[in-house]
Amino acid sequence: MRKYILKRLGISLIILFFVALIIYSIMRCMPSSYVESLARQMSQKPGAKSYQEWLDQLNKAYGLDVGIIPGYIHWLGQAVRGNFGDSWYWNVPVLTKFRQVIWYSFALALCASFLEYIIAIPLGIISARKQYSHTDYAVTVIALIGISLPSFFFATILKYIFSVKLGWFDLYGIVGRNHESYGPVMQFLDICKHMILPILTLTIVSMGSMMRYTRTNMLEVLNSDYIRTARAKGLPERRVIYHHAFRNTLIPIITIIGGSLPGLFGGAMITETLFQIPGIGYVGYLSMTQGDIPFSMFYLVFLAVLTLLGNLLADILYAVVDPRVRIN
Amino acid sequence: MSNNINSSEDRQGTLDDESRVRVLSPGMLVAKRFFRNRLAMIGLFIIIAMFIFSFAGGFISPYGEAQVFRTVKETMTDYAGASYNEDYKFTMADGQKLPSMAQSKFVLAAHDGDTTFEVKDQTYTLEKAGNDFYKIYGAGTVAEVTYMRKLYAYKNVDDSFTDTVKAAFEKANNAGQTQFEVNGNQYEITASGRTITVTTQRELAIASKYVFNAYTEGTTLSYDFRYQAEAALNAGQTTFTADGTQYTIAIDSANDRAVVSTSDGGQYALLSHFSVSSVNEGSFLSVEYIEAAEEAIASKAAQFSVKDADGKDVAYTLAQKDNQYVIRTYQKTQLNDNYASPSLKHLCGTDGNGMDILTRLMFGGRVSLLIGFVVILIELLIGVVLGGIAGFFGGWVDNIIMRVVDVFYCIPAMPIYIILGSIMDKMKVDPKIRIYFLCIVLGILGWASIARMVRGQILSLREQEFMVAAEATGISTYRRIFMHLIPNVIPQLIVVATMGLGDVILTEATLSFLGLGVKYPYASWGNIINAVNDSYVMSTYWFVWIPAGMLILMTVLGFNFIGDGLRDAFDPKMKR
Numbered sequence: 001m002r003k004y005i006l007k008r009l010g011i012s013l014i015i016l017f018f019v020a021l022i023i024y025s026i027m028r029c030m031p032s033s034y035v036e037s038l039a040r041q042m043s044q045k046p047g048a049k050s051y052q053e054w055l056d057q058l059n060k061a062y063g064l065d066v067g068i069i070p071g072y073i074h075w076l077g078q079a080v081r082g083n084f085g086d087s088w089y090w091n092v093p094v095l096t097k098f099r100q101v102i103w104y105s106f107a108l109a110l111c112a113s114f115l116e117y118i119i120a121i122p123l124g125i126i127s128a129r130k131q132y133s134h135t136d137y138a139v140t141v142i143a144l145i146g147i148s149l150p151s152f153f154f155a156t157i158l159k160y161i162f163s164v165k166l167g168w169f170d171l172y173g174i175v176g177r178n179h180e181s182y183g184p185v186m187q188f189l190d191i192c193k194h195m196i197l198p199i200l201t202l203t204i205v206s207m208g209s210m211m212r213y214t215r216t217n218m219l220e221v222l223n224s225d226y227i228r229t230a231r232a233k234g235l236p237e238r239r240v241i242y243h244h245a246f247r248n249t250l251i252p253i254i255t256i257i258g259g260s261l262p263g264l265f266g267g268a269m270i271t272e273t274l275f276q277i278p279g280i281g282y283v284g285y286l287s288m289t290q291g292d293i294p295f296s297m298f299y300l301v302f303l304a305v306l307t308l309l310g311n312l313l314a315d316i317l318y319a320v321v322d323p324r325v326r327i328n
Numbered sequence: 329m330s331n332n333i334n335s336s337e338d339r340q341g342t343l344d345d346e347s348r349v350r351v352l353s354p355g356m357l358v359a360k361r362f363f364r365n366r367l368a369m370i371g372l373f374i375i376i377a378m379f380i381f382s383f384a385g386g387f388i389s390p391y392g393e394a395q396v397f398r399t400v401k402e403t404m405t406d407y408a409g410a411s412y413n414e415d416y417k418f419t420m421a422d423g424q425k426l427p428s429m430a431q432s433k434f435v436l437a438a439h440d441g442d443t444t445f446e447v448k449d450q451t452y453t454l455e456k457a458g459n460d461f462y463k464i465y466g467a468g469t470v471a472e473v474t475y476m477r478k479l480y481a482y483k484n485v486d487d488s489f490t491d492t493v494k495a496a497f498e499k500a501n502n503a504g505q506t507q508f509e510v511n512g513n514q515y516e517i518t519a520s521g522r523t524i525t526v527t528t529q530r531e532l533a534i535a536s537k538y539v540f541n542a543y544t545e546g547t548t549l550s551y552d553f554r555y556q557a558e559a560a561l562n563a564g565q566t567t568f569t570a571d572g573t574q575y576t577i578a579i580d581s582a583n584d585r586a587v588v589s590t591s592d593g594g595q596y597a598l599l600s601h602f603s604v605s606s607v608n609e610g611s612f613l614s615v616e617y618i619e620a621a622e623e624a625i626a627s628k629a630a631q632f633s634v635k636d637a638d639g640k641d642v643a644y645t646l647a648q649k650d651n652q653y654v655i656r657t658y659q660k661t662q663l664n665d666n667y668a669s670p671s672l673k674h675l676c677g678t679d680g681n682g683m684d685i686l687t688r689l690m691f692g693g694r695v696s697l698l699i700g701f702v703v704i705l706i707e708l709l710i711g712v713v714l715g716g717i718a719g720f721f722g723g724w725v726d727n728i729i730m731r732v733v734d735v736f737y738c739i740p741a742m743p744i745y746i747i748l749g750s751i752m753d754k755m756k757v758d759p760k761i762r763i764y765f766l767c768i769v770l771g772i773l774g775w776a777s778i779a780r781m782v783r784g785q786i787l788s789l790r791e792q793e794f795m796v797a798a799e800a801t802g803i804s805t806y807r808r809i810f811m812h813l814i815p816n817v818i819p820q821l822i823v824v825a826t827m828g829l830g831d832v833i834l835t836e837a838t839l840s841f842l843g844l845g846v847k848y849p850y851a852s853w854g855n856i857i858n859a860v861n862d863s864y865v866m867s868t869y870w871f872v873w874i875p876a877g878m879l880i881l882m883t884v885l886g887f888n889f890i891g892d893g894l895r896d897a898f899d900p901k902m903k904r
Contacts, residue, residue: 011731018735026744030751140367144892148884150834152841153877156860164867171863269742270838288743289750289844296747303740 005316012308017076019304020297024072027293028064035062035088062293075297089292090283097283097295098302104174105267105279108195112202113264120207121253124214128222129241139211146208155201155274162197169197172276198275202268214253221248251322259314262306358819361897368893374886378879382693391684393691394849397674398682399665402658407644408613410604410621410653416460416535419554423486424468426533434535438462452532458562461536463555467516468530475501475524489526497526534558539603543595545612553597561586561599604655621646625653667869677871680859681848689875692851696833696883699767699846703832704825706771711778712814712821718779719786720809730783736776744773745835749844759847766845770832778824785817819898826891830884837880853880 039054049057059065062085066074078085084094120143127139163171170176174194175187182190221227222245230244231237267281276282284299286292362368386393416435418426426434430447437445437454444453452466471489474481480498482489493510497517500508501524506517518525536558540549553570560568560577567576574591585600598615602622606613617634624632624646633641644657664682668674676685718729748769752762789795790813798812839845840854848855856876860866866873 011734015731015734015738019738022735022739023744026747030747030754137367140892144367144885144888145881148830148834148881148888150837150841150854150877150880150884152838153857153873153880156857156866156873156877159863160866160870164863269746270842273842284743285746288747291750291754296743300740300743303743304738307738307740 001319004319005312008312008315012312016301016304016308020076020079020301021072023300023304024075024297025068027297028068028071030291030293035059035064038088079298079301084298085294087287087292087295089287089290089295094295094298098280098298101278101280101283102265102267104277105272105281106264108198108202108268108272108277108279109264109266111195111199112206112268113260115199115203116207116210117257119203120210121214124211125218125241125246125249127211128215128218131219136215139215143208143211143215146204146206146211148208149205151201151205151268151270152274154205155197155271158197158201170194174277194275195277198268198271198277201271201274205271210256213256214249217252218245218249221245224248251318254321255314255318258317259310261313262309266303266306358897362893365893365896367889368897371886371889371893374882375890378693378883378886379697382690382697385690386687386694389684389687389690391687393688393851394683395687396682397665397668397678397684398662399668400660400662402660404645404656405659405661406607406654407657407659408604408606408621408655410602410625410646410655411651413537413539413601413603414651416462416537417539418464418533418535419551420533421468421531421551424530424532426464426466430464430466431535434462434464438535453529454535457534457559458536461538461558461562462534463531464533464535465529466532467527468532469525470515470528470530471497471526473497473524473526474522475519476522488528488530537601538599539601541598541600541613541615541618543597543615545614547596549597557586557588557597557599621653621655667865667872670871676875677869679856679872680862680865685856685872685875688851688856689853689879692853692856692876693879693883695763695846695850695852696836696854696880699763699770699836699852700829700833702767703770703774703836704829706767707775707778707828708821708825710771710775712782712817714775715779715782716786716809716814716817719783720790720805720813722787726783729779733776733779733783736773737780739773741773742835742838745769745839746842746844749839749842753844759850763846763850766836766839770835774828774832778821778828781820781824782814782817785820786813789813789816819894823891823895823898826887826894830887830891833880833887834884853877 035058036055039051039058042054043049043051056065064071082095086092087094087097090097123139123142127136130136159169159171162168174191176190176194179187179190226248227240227245230240235244265280267279267284269281269285271277272279272281273285280299280302284296287295287299391397416431416438418431420426427447430445430450430452433445433447434452434454437443442454444451446452450467452464455463455465457463470486470493472483474483482494493513493515496508496510497515500506500515501517508515508517513528515526515528518527534551534555538558538561540554540557542549550571553575556568556570557575557577560566561579564579565577567574569575575588575596576591577586577588579586583600585598585602587595588597588599590596595615598618600618600622602618602625604613604618604621620632620634621644629646631643631645633643636642642657644655647654647656665678666680666682668678668682670677674684674686676689679685679688714729714733718726718733745766748765752765757765795808795812798808803812836845836852837854837857840852841858843855843858843861846852846855853876857873857880859869860873
């Protein structure tokens with residue numbers, strides 16, 4: 001087991017190296033990036049050095065004067081020591097900004113995932129139990145609508161109904177206008193209130209695939225021999241479903257939930273941007289569109305790490321939860 | 329998934345085991361199962377409808393993709409300003425200037441009854457020629473001279489700058505004098521840089537409180553005419569001569585005005601204390617209009633109407649502001665017909681650029697669907713080739729290809745699209761090339777999961793007996809992969825591709841929504857919804873974004889229904 005994990009970790013590191021290289025190359029292609037506009041700005045000040053001189057100086061300062069490969073090795077050397085540099089757009093060290101924003105994203109993703117599982121798993125099981133019933137059709141349609149729903153469109157509809165027509169929530173932001181005047185409890189509740197619509201969006205959009213997954217797995221379990229045996233023994237249907245079948249359905253579900261745990265830190269870029277929730281997704285989006293190479297690099301590599309970690313976790317959990325799986 | 333749903337009705341149509349074996353090929357079986365699936369049928373119907381809407385609709389629609397509609401709107405706008413003139417109006421003599429500083433000094437001097445006033449070392453003289461009627465004398469420009477390398481170039485030369493004066497000026501200037509005298513006239517030389525101005529005391533302007541209005545458009549009332557007319561008015565004469573023409577003047581003292589007519593009786597100009605000036609610089613207001621406005625103001629009416637050139641009555645409203653009156657009227661202005669509500673002409677209204685939304689939805693559908701298909705084709709091509717090779721050969725080839733797949737699987741796709749989108753924004757890439765580029769990028773970043781699936785299938789298939797048989801018959805590797813293995817993967821490929829189409833359309837819509845995908849002037853469903861980034865548009869003009877969003881939802885849903893139905897049809901093991 002340990003050998004397997006170590007091997008997987010090693011492969012992951014190699015993959016990460018190449019992913020980061022690709023990301024770095026794309027980032028370096030950004031023309032008219034922050035440095036150039038900064039140089040242009042500085043050269044326009046009275047008595048300043050020429051644009052080219054500023055550009056050279058800034059490129060040197062930011063390590064952009066060398067080719068992509070040496071630049072990447074330089075970046076990598078700094079990154080493994082935990083130094084991701086200073087963000088150009090936010091004017092603070094990348095990790096400082098990261099620490100400021102990550103918890104918003106985490107809270108958002110945690111609540112949304114929790115709701116997603118709470119709703120999706122029971123519905124999936126019910127739908128599998130009553131295959132081809134009206135309930136099954138309804139659940140299938142709801143799940144497919146959830147999968148097909150563009151998050152930006154759904155978020156806009158929610159805003160239109162709850163913010164514009166009913167006036168219950170603000171259109172944007174994480175805090176209300178009077179946030180500063182509240183006490184600590186009210187401040188917390190204010191933030192919670194602003195999280196409701198984003199959480200709702202994320203939940204609805206993401207629960208479809210979980211419902212389908214649960215339904216498929218439950219059907220598979222219900223078709224298996226041990227369920228037939230349980231029924232043949234004369235067990236009540238409740239016990240067959242909720243004891244024998246459900247436990248076996250949980251194996252792949254726990255695996256997929258475990259695999260999605262690292263993703264909780266990844267931030268929901270589109271949803272956060274739409275609601276201007278200052279989480280890692282929104283901050284990353286702004287950094288990317290503004291050509292902030294240090295922060296974008298960090299964000300993208302961070303996402304890649306989360307994906308790798310998720311896969312690894314899912315595979316390990318699969319082996320741990322299901323004793324039938326033997327790792328060779 | 330529907331063979332039990334209405335079992336009693338379908339009993340006759342069901343296939344018992346015998347006829348199934350005898351009659352139907354496996355393909356027909358799949359088709360049969362698929363066509364019996366209600367959701368899949370709904371999905372198929374949606375998708376066919378979308379194709380007709382997008383591809384046929386574009387031809388049927390009478391409008392173009394980027395056709396901008398203009399509209400004429402009547403808006404209440406300021407038309408003219410009116411007032412009773414109580415200030416001095418200055419009429420400059422030809423080619424002369426009276427600086428605004430001198431104008432205000434003149435008003436003070438006239439009020440105090442002084443005969444001279446000074447502005448910036450210049451002395452001006454005023455001569456009272458009647459009631460509130462003055463002539464102003466001062467240093468007037470006779471000529472402007474450019475002096476270079478002892479050569480004189482003259483411009484703006486006055487009639488009085490005769491050759492005698494010119495000779496005297498050149499002599500005086502060469503001698504470095506600043507003054508010279510010819511025929512008792514005193515001239516002054518002022519030099520600034522290379523430009524020398526020659527000035528002398530002369531008539532600069534007349535100041536009076538009368539306002540002159542010509543009867544016909546295009547008539548300019550000359551300085552001499554104005555002076556002579558007012559002089560005659562003050563002297564109580566009924567005729568005067570100006571610029572060699574005889575005019576008669578009829579004084580209407582009750583209304584405090586006078587009408588000047590030419591010798592043949594035609595009305596030429598109106599003198600009054602009532603001034604109306606159009607908001608549009610230089611547009612002509614007829615005397616009838618001015619009289620109507622004056623009458624309305626005198627009778628304190630809030631409205632009046634005047635016949636326009638076509639003989640139609642145009643209503644004007646009057647609003648007083650201190651001593652000024654503002655005349656407003658409904659005027660037609662041409663605008664882009666943006667955010668027009670749904671109507672018969674525009675069934676879904678118009679967008680922020682004044683384009684027909686329904687037409688843009690049709691063309692947007694073409695772009696969205698085409699991008700979806702092209703991207704899926706690219707993904708399938710790369711995925712099947714690489715996955716097939718990896719699965720068939722195994723060993724180090726498999727290892728390398730799968731690591732590449734892992735790398736592509738790990739690249740966060742959406743952020744990369746966003747970065748590439750903003751790079752293209754900054755490089756101002758042509759919108760058409762952008763669409764091609766978008767397809768390629770979406771394809772290159774999306775093939776990894778297909779390759780994985782193909783490899784997995786092939787790994788299990790290649791251990792089966794039919795592959796051993798194929799190998800034993802000595803078929804070439806190429807044929808074994810592409811004729812024997814890949815066809816067995818096709819069911820899964822079709823399912824993945826159908827579901828993937830929906831995903832690609834969603835991704836493209838999201839990118840276009842963020843403004844980083846398909847760009848104006850090309851339409852896509854995503855960039856039509858992009859208008860909601862302006863929350864005013866979102867809350868006011870629902871018809872701009874709801875239809876596009878519904879179309880995206882329906883299309884993706886349609887593809888998912890079909891994909892789901894196909895999966896069930898291909899894989900009857902899931903049935904109970």
